[in-house]
Amino acid sequence: AQKVTQAQTEISVVEKEDVTLDCVYETRDTTYYLFWYKQPPSGELVFLIRRNSFDEQNEISGRYSWNFQKSTSSFNFTITASQVVDSAVYFCALSSGSSNTGKLIFGQGTTLQVKP
Amino acid sequence: NAGVTQTPKFRVLKTGQSMTLLCAQDMNHEYMYWYRQDPGMGLRLIHYSVGEGTTAKGEVPDGYNVSRLKKQNFLLGLESAAPSQTSVYFCASSYSYSTLTEAFFGQGTRLTVV
Numbered sequence: 001a002q003k004v005t006q007a008q009t010e011i012s013v014v015e016k017e018d019v020t021l022d023c024v025y026e027t028r029d030t031t032y033y034l035f036w037y038k039q040p041p042s043g044e045l046v047f048l049i050r051r052n053s054f055d056e057q058n059e060i061s062g063r064y065s066w067n068f069q070k071s072t073s074s075f076n077f078t079i080t081a082s083q084v085v086d087s088a089v090y091f092c093a094l095s096s097g098s099s100n101t102g103k104l105i106f107g108q109g110t111t112l113q114v115k116p
Numbered sequence: 117n118a119g120v121t122q123t124p125k126f127r128v129l130k131t132g133q134s135m136t137l138l139c140a141q142d143m144n145h146e147y148m149y150w151y152r153q154d155p156g157m158g159l160r161l162i163h164y165s166v167g168e169g170t171t172a173k174g175e176v177p178d179g180y181n182v183s184r185l186k187k188q189n190f191l192l193g194l195e196s197a198a199p200s201q202t203s204v205y206f207c208a209s210s211y212s213y214s215t216l217t218e219a220f221f222g223q224g225t226r227l228t229v230v
Contacts, residue, residue, distance in 0.1 A: 009156075033216050045206065045221040052216075091158060095216060101166050102147045102210040103174065104219060106158035 002027045004094050006107035013082055014115050021077045021110045023092030029053075032096030034068065034075045035104065039089040051075065053096075082114045118142055122207050122222035129197040129229045137192040137225050139207030147210045148190040149174070149219065150182060152203040159206060165190055197229045 003026040013019045025034065036048040049059060051068050059066045063080045079086055089111050093104040123138045139148065146167050151159040151174075161174030163182040171182045179201060181193045190209075194201060204226050208219040 004158075006158075035218060037221075043204070044223050045208075047218040047220070050216075050218050093159075100212055100216055101164065101172075102212060102216050102219060103149065103161055103164055104151075104159070104208075106151075106160070108156055108158045 002029075002094060002096055002105050004092050004105050004107035006090075006092055006110050008110045009108070010111045010113070012113045012115065015084060016081050017114075018078060018080050019082050019112065019114075021079075021090050021092075021112065023075045023077065023107060025073050025075065025092070025094045027094060027096040029096040031100075032094060035093040035095070036066065036075075036077050037091045037093065039091065039109070041088070045091070048077075048090075079112075082112075084114050084116055087112060087114045120207055120209055120220050120222040122205075122225050124225060125223065126226050127228070129194075129227065131197060131199060131229060133197050134193070134195050135197065135227075136194075137205055137207075137227075139190045139192070139209075139222060141188055141190075141207075141209040141220070143209060143211070143220065144187070145209035145211045145220075146187075147212065147219075148184065149208045149210075150180070150190065150192045151206045151208065152176065153206060153224075154203050162192065162205075197227075199229045201227065202229045203227060 038046040092107045149164040150162040165184040168187040207222040210219040
């Protein structure tokens with residue numbers, strides 16, 4: 001079975017704090033893709049990052065960084081020096097299978113509130 | 117370049133009524149999807165299509181039908197709406213050649229069934 005778990009339902013931090021959003025996934029496939037999406041209060045889904053199962057390099061993009069660890073089946077997302085504009089719901093998602101149809105399995109989402 | 121466009125943005129239906137949600141993409145993507153988003157449950161796949169003329173069931177297909185007569189359009193139909201279908205519906209499209217790209221999402225349709 002394929003599954004994505006985001007155990008943190010809601011996180012509240014004060015501006016400039018660092019925050020890590022956890023994502024744990026389950027799949028038996030050796031080829032898979034992991035994604036993070038941001039859903040701001042306006043409701044649209046904004047793509048943040050894609051990682052395939054053969055690339056375990058961590059990635060940094062400005063204040064955002066991602067830690068992919070196959071050994072623990074985790075793909076965690078860290079925001080450094082958080083800002084009020086980071087307030088949103090963040091979704092981790094998994095796409096796997098040899099047929100590669102791009103179907104996404106989403107976690108439940110983590111609501112991040114950054115207070116000024 | 118509009119990306120993925122959903123019509124309508126909002127709709128209120130009475131139980132038993134029918135309606136069709138339209139999704140259009142202008143990126144020449146092969147794959148298209150319909151998801152629903154409910155509080156605390158993330159997004160769940162309703163139906164998807166891997167090309168013109170093809171459709172397949174996702175995780176929660178009951179009560180919905182889809183059609184993909186043209187590559188750029190993916191329609192989601194509710195034949196007899198039920199209050200349990202109150203949700204936010206998202207259409208998405210993606211492309212896969214040597215590697216899977218990210219899915220591009222529409223802005224969502226907020227549907228209320230009373």
